[in-house]
Amino acid sequence: MASIAQPQIQAPTLPKPQAEESGLWSWLTTVDHKRIAKMYGISAFLFFLLGGLEALLIRAQLSRPENNVVDAQRYSELFTIHGTTMIFLVVMPLSVAFFNLVVPLQIGARDVAFPRLNAFSYWTFLAGALILYIPVLFSLPGIFAHAAAVAWSNILGSPLLNGVQPWFDANLPFATVVPDQGWYGYAPLTESLFSGREIDFWALSLQVLGVASMAGAFNFIVTIINMRAPGMSMMRMPMFTWSTLIVSILIVLAFPAITIALVLLTFDRLGGTMFYRAFSLTDGTLVTAGGDPMLWQHLFWIFGHPEVYILILPAFGLVNEIIPVFSRKPLFGYAVMVYATAAIAFLGFGVWVHHMFTTGIGPTPVAAFSASTMLIAIPTGVKILNWTATMWGGSLQFTTAMLFAVGLVSQFVIGGLSGVMHAVVPVDTHHNDSYFVVAHFHYVLFGGSIFALIGGLFYYWPKVFGKMLDERLGKIQFWLQFAGFNLTFFPMHFLGLAGMPRRYSTYSFESGWWFWNIIASIGALMIAASVLIFLINVTRTTRFGRQAEANPWDGSTLEWAIPSPPPVYNFRITPLVTHRDQLWHDKYDRVQESAGRPDQVADTIVAIDQLPERSPVGVAVAEAEAEEGHIHLPNPSYYPLLLSIGLFLLAFGILVNNPHIQLGFFGIPIISAFGFLLLVTALYGWSFEPAG
Amino acid sequence: MAIAIEVETARGAGHIDHGGHGHSEHPPTSTGLDSRKMLMWLFLASDCMFFGTLISTYMIYRNRAIELGTPPYPNEIFDIPYTSVSAFVLLMSSLTMVLALSAIQRGDHRGLRIWIAATALLGAIFVGGQFFEFTEFTHEGLGLSTSVFGASFFVLTGFHGAHVTIGVVWLLSILFISLRGGMPAEKAVDVEIAGLYWHFVDIVWIVIFTLVYLIPYADGPEGVVEEAPHAFLRLVTVGERFLAALPF
Known part of the structure; x- marks a missing residue:
């Protein structure tokens, strides 16, 4: 390694790189993965706040028996939007924010393989989110006004609400098209016989979000396979990069199922087909239509179960980065961790029927899927063991990031155990559609994904923004959130076992469920307070935060070798990778190697400043760039944004009333036609634009 | 270098x-490996899942019209000789696609243009054939909402037809670029990527043709209603109907 000749080159005086420009236009046309990461992160966090508000309204309604903060219709809308938001608009994009930020840096690349496709992913995500949220933003203020009126009359005893109808809904545009069928949208509830326009909003929003996810996933697979720095073999890749690769493969293979499922649903609703309709209503009588609502359940969960691994594996990836760094030890069982992640992803495609045990599908599939579901506990258990063994005997540093990572390990074990319980069919039959299930998936998705993602925010904040988040406030946030989380969701196990069904807008006093419900609502307020503390922390940090060094946590992966925040080109010279924990090797092993010869120690320590080692390829590129006088970076482009706007209009035209152009059999909404033209124009403009 | x-x-x-x-x-x-080529392979992997989902749906519903006694039934409307001809046309387009790629790799621009045009033409003939087939089926009473058999048939084969249409537009774009002199031999990978897509769409048709047309169906509850018309006669009928529909 030391034998490689390292041509010493002087960094040339560089013109200010284009992408460093500020202003709105530079953000709209950016293809820089770090900027896209920020946009993903900020959008996802805003949706986290909105999804949290929806959760608080749900908890307000359930805080006492026969409550009237929201009516049954509004309640259905709230749990539907809360679920859809948290899954598709929070955990997934927040994970993608980390993919964008971390992966190119970890593999020593200057950007992703397809920077414009990356920008397209973000804008399309935003387009899909808008389709879902235009109705919600119109109806949320009304719901809040109503909730405030109820609170007023509850506290002051004045019957402000007597005789007041839900005045807030019908008058505002879009306020009656908030989806209300639940996040998995079971047929035939979603068929036109039982629902209105809101299902189309939901379905098309998910379609557009799916395009965004798949475009991103293609990009990250190619990036990870093809853009690694010289010497970084697959088994030297950091574990977060591995998680990204495997999650992206899951997205690429799982999303087609829901895309087709939604296409069939849209045909049922707008094209008169009967894919999910067992009966149709003709002249007041029910006629056998031949369709099968079970088809929806199969297609949805063939997507839906891999989806839960799409939600949790990025979180596992972050924990794989955080725990070794704060245990001051390399990850225990790296190779086994890689295989376990791959095994979880593979098995994840063979367990979907465990969401359907109570549909009467028959003993053979039930037994087979029960067994395959239990199998998943093995690779998951391997991961838990590896994290524990990494911490074992390490010099543990309980920073906020580490607290959240260990929080995931402990909370996910609880959620995982109740998951294994659900693999046991008789138990599942008892728990099905009860609050026990609600408790289970919040333990894995909140106690799992959200804990790790917030831990990841604390871990990577210095790298992105160059400022250290306040550790004291962070620890207060963690303990408040940890206590609030368990207070909210642990009692739901009891409620479920006591028979409280999920998705009911209220319950009677006689049911005896009020005690644990008020406890859960108090816990929800504590979670809200912890998020508030995080917001205060962010504000304080932005103003007064301590400047971050390049490697504030003494991390071992390449992203910590470059300044915080990273320069627009990431690595001036592409590094050479010789070890898995490259920076630790360079820093500690080399000092140890030269320990026998004290005269060399000083030299070695000087060499640390020049980390990481330069690759010959990187040096050749940098020398060429020095001659040309500029660093080679992808050009900004407005075509990704145009393409996304086209896609948005295409979907939006189907949803709102607008004139149609008659083309033979088909009436094409004028907005959609315009969107399609824009889409095609942008596609051709994109193809002919030099990629830079 | x-x-x-x-x-x-x-x-x-x-x-x-x-x-x-x-x-x-x-x-x-x-x-x-070229990153864009890898991207296309990944897209095809996910396209396998798209088609897989649609094909599964069709396989679940393929006998539903017969079971429920809602005509028309598959045996009455499917015309295997006719569809065999259009399947043959599509398969031949894979050959011309290979010849187009081989031409540009040798720097033979004229060859590229001829074979790309031929591929696009064969693809267009296939799509046209499918359009006529759909029209025929509609005339015989099979619509999107007639039965789930009809719905899953139209959505599956229509999804494939949309793929071929996009492919034809793509090939014509390559032809246009080449005519403008923008397709040097170093950019042969652009043609290769379009070729990957084109061959995939062909291979999928082999699967669809086998599962939808070739695997036999039971007759409808009333037995065989009528023999499927000969492919050639049918084309003539369709042609006559097309001419009759023209406004002049």
């Missing part, structure tokens, strides 16, 4: 292909 650099690492040697300096069209990749 591509140069190869051997990198000695602590664990073994890695071989890196590297395309010269920062100005090069394709930056060096870890595997030496």
Whole structure:
């Protein structure tokens, strides 16, 4: 390694790189993965706040028996939007924010393989989110006004609400098209016989979000396979990069199922087909239509179960980065961790029927899927063991990031155990559609994904923004959130076992469920307070935060070798990778190697400043760039944004009333036609634009 | 100019292909494979799942019209000789696609244009054939909402037809670019990627043709109602109907 000749080159005086420009236009046309990461992160966090508000309204309604903060219709809308938001608009994009930020840096690349496709992913995500949220933003203020009126009359005893109808809904545009069928949208509830326009909003929003996810996933697979720095073999890749690769493969293979499922649903609703309709209503009588609502359940969960691994594996990836760094030890069982992640992803495609045990599908599939579901506990258990063994005997540093990572390990074990319980069919039959299930998936998705993602925010904040988040406030946030989380969701196990069904807008006093419900609502307020503390922390940090060094946590992966925040080109010279924990090797092993010869120690320590080692390829590129006088970076482009706007209009035209152009059999909404033209124009403009 | 650099690492040697300096069209990749080609392969992997989902749906519903006694039934409307002809046309377009790629790799621009045009033409004939087939089926009473058999048939084959249509537009774009002189031999990979897509769409048709048309169906509850018309006669009928529909 030391034998490689390292041509010493002087960094040339560089013109200010284009992408460093500020202003709105530079953000709209950016293809820089770090900027896209920020946009993903900020959008996802805003949706986290909105999804949290929806959760608080749900908890307000359930805080006492026969409550009237929201009516049954509004309640259905709230749990539907809360679920859809948290899954598709929070955990997934927040994970993608980390993919964008971390992966190119970890593999020593200057950007992703397809920077414009990356920008397209973000804008399309935003387009899909808008389709879902235009109705919600119109109806949320009304719901809040109503909730405030109820609170007023509850506290002051004045019957402000007597005789007041839900005045807030019908008058505002879009306020009656908030989806209300639940996040998995079971047929035939979603068929036109039982629902209105809101299902189309939901379905098309998910379609557009799916395009965004798949475009991103293609990009990250190619990036990870093809853009690694010289010497970084697959088994030297950091574990977060591995998680990204495997999650992206899951997205690429799982999303087609829901895309087709939604296409069939849209045909049922707008094209008169009967894919999910067992009966149709003709002249007041029910006629056998031949369709099968079970088809929806199969297609949805063939997507839906891999989806839960799409939600949790990025979180596992972050924990794989955080725990070794704060245990001051390399990850225990790296190779086994890689295989376990791959095994979880593979098995994840063979367990979907465990969401359907109570549909009467028959003993053979039930037994087979029960067994395959239990199998998943093995690779998951391997991961838990590896994290524990990494911490074992390490010099543990309980920073906020580490607290959240260990929080995931402990909370996910609880959620995982109740998951294994659900693999046991008789138990599942008892728990099905009860609050026990609600408790289970919040333990894995909140106690799992959200804990790790917030831990990841604390871990990577210095790298992105160059400022250290306040550790004291962070620890207060963690303990408040940890206590609030368990207070909210642990009692739901009891409620479920006591028979409280999920998705009911209220319950009677006689049911005896009020005690644990008020406890859960108090816990929800504590979670809200912890998020508030995080917001205060962010504000304080932005103003007064301590400047971050390049490697504030003494991390071992390449992203910590470059300044915080990273320069627009990431690595001036592409590094050479010789070890898995490259920076630790360079820093500690080399000092140890030269320990026998004290005269060399000083030299070695000087060499640390020049980390990481330069690759010959990187040096050749940098020398060429020095001659040309500029660093080679992808050009900004407005075509990704145009393409996304086209896609948005295409979907939006189907949803709102607008004139149609008659083309033979088909009436094409004028907005959609315009969107399609824009889409095609942008596609051709994109193809002919030099990629830079 | 591509140069190869051997990198000695602590664990073994890695071989890196590297395309010269920062100005090069394709930056060096870890595997030496073209990134866009890899993107197309990944897209095809996911397209397998798209078609897989639709084909499963069709396989679940393929006998539903017969079971429920809602005509028309598959045996009454499917015309295997006719569809065999259009399947043959589509398969031949894979051959012309190979010839187009081979031409541009040799720097034969005229060959590229001829074979790309031929591929696009064969693809267009297939799509036209499918359009006529759909029209025929509609005339015989099979619509999207007639039965789930009809719905899953139209959505599956229509999804495939949309793929072929997009492919034809893509090929015509390549032809246009080549005529404008924008398709040098170094850009043969652009044609190769379009070819990957085109061959995939062909292969999927082999699967669809087998599962939808070739695997026999039971007769409807009333038995065989009528013999399927001969493919040629049918084309003539369709042609006559088309001419009759013209406004002049």
